[in-house]
Amino acid sequence: xxxxxxxxxxxxxxxxxxxxxxxxxxxxxxxxxxxxxxxxxxxxxxxxxxxxxxxxxxxxxxxxxxxxxxxxxxxxxxxxxxxxxxxxxxxxxxxxxxxxxxxxxxxxxxxxxxxxxxxxxxxxxxxxxxxxxxxxxxx
Numbered sequence: 001x002x003x004x005x006x007x008x009x010x011x012x013x014x015x016x017x018x019x020x021x022x023x024x025x026x027x028x029x030x031x032x033x034x035x036x037x038x039x040x041x042x043x044x045x046x047x048x049x050x051x052x053x054x055x056x057x058x059x060x061x062x063x064x065x066x067x068x069x070x071x072x073x074x075x076x077x078x079x080x081x082x083x084x085x086x087x088x089x090x091x092x093x094x095x096x097x098x099x100x101x102x103x104x105x106x107x108x109x110x111x112x113x114x115x116x117x118x119x120x121x122x123x124x125x126x127x128x129x130x131x132x133x134x135x136x137x138x139x
Contacts, residue, residue, distance in 0.1 A: 015060055015097055019060060029137070034049070040083075041086075046083055058092075059092065060094075060097065070106065073127070080092035084125070094126070115127060
């Protein structure tokens, strides 16, 4: 038996629950979680964290400690744009959350430089912080 603690992988799901509850309780948006929004281009099913108003894809990336979640951001942007293109969704938003100390790339991902570069290839995907998300969708 190992004496090391197992890695906590529930934080992303917990964050998804918090966001869903905020939207349901404080907005008039139609909110569905863990919706199959089509197939990825590799043939696998694509489940989105939250489908907002039947046409906006919300992908939530919560990072509590430094790790690989942030390394998946560019790939997630690509998958979201493919889903928008392939299934005629209006847009997609990737929300970055968790303590700033847990992120090495968050400031860069939220920077104009990175976002402008991504818009050239993935025009229908936005990247925002949790705070931006609250300001735009809940307040």
